[in-house]
Amino acid sequence: MNDTLAQISSYSVYSAIVVLFLALGFYALYLARVARAGEAEVEAAPERELVAAGGTTSSVGTDEPVGTDEPASTGGHVGTDAATQEPARARKAAGIAWTLTLLGTALVVAAVVTRAVEVARWPLGNMYEFAIVGAMFTLLAYVGWSSRRDLRWLGAFVLAPVLAVLGSAVTVWWTEGSALMPSLRSYWIAIHVTVATMTVAVFTLGAVIGALYLLQDKRETSGGGGGRTAFMSRLPSARALERLSYSAHVVAFPMWTFTVIAGAIWARQAWGSYWNWDPKEVWSFVIWVVYAAYLHARATTGWKRQNAMWIALIGFGCVILNFAVVNVFFVGQHSYSGL
Template sequence: MTSDQFSALSDSLFSASIIIYALAALAFCGELAFGRRAFRPSQELATVGVGTSLSSPEDGAQPPAAASGSAGRRWGLLGVGLTGAGALANAGVLVARSAATGRVPWGNMYEFATASVLAGVVAYLVFAVRVPAVRRIGAFVLGPVVLGLVLIGLYLYAESGPLIAALRSDWLAVHVSAAIISFGIFIVSAVASALYLVAVHRERTLGDGGRRSGGIADKLPSVAVLDRVAHRTAVFGFPVWTFAVIAGAIWAESAWGRFWGWDPKETWAFISWALYATYLHARTTAGWRGRPAAWVNLVAFASLVFNLLFVNLVSTGLHSYGGVS
């Protein structure tokens, strides 16, 4: 195949991945619609009983078993299968891009964002397979994934081509790949923290005498599961992000003669690093566990998104390559 054919294949697979991910999101919605609520009444009472901290579940606590109906379980398994198929198409986008350009497929924002989505989906799949209850957050992972890919295709798309001179370095594969992996992992962590806040609010309502409505909030995993997913993904992503920052500093010394210059992207990378360090510390600190820590995690992820979009597209600095990261 020629470079143009590989490029066309990459674009086709990009569209296919959006469609498959959208079908997966619908399947996960089916699991929420047809599955039974996550807790039995007796378990609900135990969860909100005296002596149980809803905002700071213990890591070692075992979540109540999810009671998915057979129909809901089938929808969930279909969603996992479609998500896997979408991930293969997503990976194909990058492989075809690499074949078309003869370089690593993350030389611009379009490729970086597409690869980050893939990393996030793979991280979700790992948890969904290991912890079946995590399947129930699939709609909340795949929904943003579909929206994100649509926006990436509309506003960040770049034709296949060679790297610009500033990015022609062996450090590109090291630094950017680490950033992609950590960004994708942090996507799952942020979704879990957001749903954790919803679940905590719902269980507090029940503790105050409220009744279950049978809505989506009643079918989320337990606060303990959501808290652990958010924390463990951040624990894994943080050292990878730390490595990305260090590798970037080494590359900067090679390219610009200094390790750190407080360029806008460097500054925000450090801010994101500090916020995630704060989250991991807060998660184990009395008075900050639970909801406060979850909010810190969401702010940390927002800083990553700001760094990716605003700093690359709007600000001026050594990392500004006309919208290319």
């Protein structure tokens, strides 16, 4: 029975990788098509201005300047409703990408559930399990957020890191299901590690949007333009992207605070001390300090929001190091990678 469940879990992960890769391709196609439509509008704009100057039409059809906050609710389409400006082929590509994203998310959930049933425990005992559960939470966060607002423009940028994690899980971090080490056999694994993994998922969304914010801000500062960044004209304004990223970090930071506190309580039960200067503990605290610095800088008058966002991206870099490097190469009481 366990061998069958193990195969189902593995097949689900591999199938999810294929489906999500296709979804990534359709999201990229969507961005390419709306960018092409945007370039066509820019080329046609001078003609509309000449007609308006001649007094034969009103200025109702002119575009709103890039950089306002209004596009945030419509996916970044400047001036008018997004649906009226997107070509039908772009909407079709986005619809296929969304359907594939839902299917891929369901497959990752199935992989996690069957892995949990296979090992008869919470599936967070090694790097492979951390990876697939983290990918699951990231996808669920994106799907849930997308149900509240139009985030089609974000799909490609979320699926890319998810695919990188899933690919690493099946090629580098894969390990057979096994029993937990004695110190991990506690209900705290369902609390501490689950919240930590959920927090990383939200940090991922915040970092992705934050990186897009810096690109969009640079584009707006330089006056926009076409070329390789033409698709950026269909994204929300830089100011709107910064607010979205900040919102994600505001949610994630208290969750990470709880993660650090819960870890200390668990450490007291497992090892007799709240703090042992273990590499994992130290890096978890470093992450907390960096993100606290970001939130402080974001709220401090005189700090540029671009500089504050760079601090947040440094924090996400620490998250990656904590997961992919500290877990594997640093020897300590948290050496549970399974590799």
